[in-house]
Amino acid sequence: MTDDAQPAARVLVVEDDRELGPLLLRLFRGAGYEPDLAADGQAGLHLALTRRYDAMILDRGLPAIEGLDLLGRLRRSGVTVPALVLTALGTVSDRVAGLDSGAEDYLVKPFEVDELLARVRVLLRRRSGPGExxxxxxxxxxxxxxxxxxxxxxxxxxxxxxxxxxxxxxxxxxxxxxxxxxxxxxxxxxxxxxxxxxxxxxxxxxxxxxxxxxxxxxxxxxxxx
The missing domain is CATH 1.10.10.10 (Winged helix-like DNA-binding domain superfamily/Winged helix DNA-binding domain)
Structure with a gap:
C-alpha cells in the first residue's frame, strides 16, 4: 500500500442467520472491505456506538433488539453512518417503515450478491461525499x-x-x-x-x-x- 492509498471501508454487518452472516463477512472481505459481524441487535448496538464504520448492513428480524429499533436508537444517539436494511418483509409498508426509521436503503431477501455490493458502494459514496x-x-x-x-x-x-x-x-x-x-x-x-x-x-x-x-x-x- 502506498502512502496515498485509501484505507479500506469498514462495514458493520448485524445478521443473526448462522449461514448468511459468515457469508456476508467473506463477501465484504473479498470486495476489499473490513467487515465486523454482530449476531444480535445488542451486540450491533455496542459495536456501532464504540467503533467507527462507513456503512451498516442490518437484518430486520434480529434477536435482543429488533433491526428497526436498533437503527432508531443509533440515529437518536447521533450515529449517522448510512444503513441498508436486509429483510424478508417486502411489502410497501415494510419498506416505508424501514426507510422512515433512518435507513438509506432497503433490500429484500433473497437478493443477488452483485446488487448488494452495488448498493453498498452507493452508501459509501454518500458517506465520503463533501459536506454541503x-x-x-x-x-x-x-x-x-x-x-x-x-x-x-x-x-x-x-x-x-x-x-x-x-x-x-x-x-x-x-x-x-x-x-x-x-x-x-x-x-x-x-x-x-x-x-x-x-x-x-x-x-x-x-x-x-x-x-x-x-x-x-x-x-x-x-x-x-
Whole structure:
C-alpha cells in the first residue's frame, strides 16, 4: 500500500442467520472491505456506538433488539453512518417503515450478491461525499448529518428518504416536480406514487406546512421562506 492509498471501508454487518452472516463477512472481505459481524441487535448496538464504520448492513428480524429499533436508537444517539436494511418483509409498508426509521436503503431477501455490493458502494459514496448545506427558506439543510437548523437554532433530524426528497427540491428551488419525476429520483423501488405524498406529509409535519408547496396540476416544489 502506498502512502496515498485509501484505507479500506469498514462495514458493520448485524445478521443473526448462522449461514448468511459468515457469508456476508467473506463477501465484504473479498470486495476489499473490513467487515465486523454482530449476531444480535445488542451486540450491533455496542459495536456501532464504540467503533467507527462507513456503512451498516442490518437484518430486520434480529434477536435482543429488533433491526428497526436498533437503527432508531443509533440515529437518536447521533450515529449517522448510512444503513441498508436486509429483510424478508417486502411489502410497501415494510419498506416505508424501514426507510422512515433512518435507513438509506432497503433490500429484500433473497437478493443477488452483485446488487448488494452495488448498493453498498452507493452508501459509501454518500458517506465520503463533501459536506454541503442548502437553504430551505430561512433554515439551513445539512446533507451529511441530514438535519435542518432553523433561524432560532432548533435542529430537526430527517430520515434517509426525507433527506433525499428535501435535497431534490432544495437543489432545484424554482422547479416543480411531478410525482412521477420524484418517484424516479427518490423512490425508484416504491410501488406507487402515494409514497411521494406520504413523504411530503412527513416533511411538512417536521418542518412546517410551508416547507413544500403544492403546484396545482403539476406536483411539488420547495416552499418559499
Amino acid at each position: 448545506r442548502l437553504e430551505v427558506g430561512d433554515a439551513a439543510f445539512d446533507l451529511i448529518s441530514r438535519t435542518v437548523t432553523g433561524p432560532d437554532g432548533s435542529v430537526v433530524a430527517l430520515s434517509g428518504r426525507e433527506s433525499d426528497l428535501l435535497r431534490l427540491l432544495a437543489r432545484n428551488p424554482a422547479r416543480a416536480f411531478t410525482r412521477e419525476q420524484i418517484m424516479a429520483q427518490v423512490f425508484p423501488d416504491a410501488a406507487g406514487v402515494a409514497v411521494v405524498d406520504t413523504y411530503v406529509h412527513y416533511l411538512r409535519r417536521k418542518l412546517g406546512a410551508a416547507a413544500v408547496s403544492t403546484v396545482r396540476g403539476v406536483g411539488y416544489r420547495l416552499g418559499r421562506g
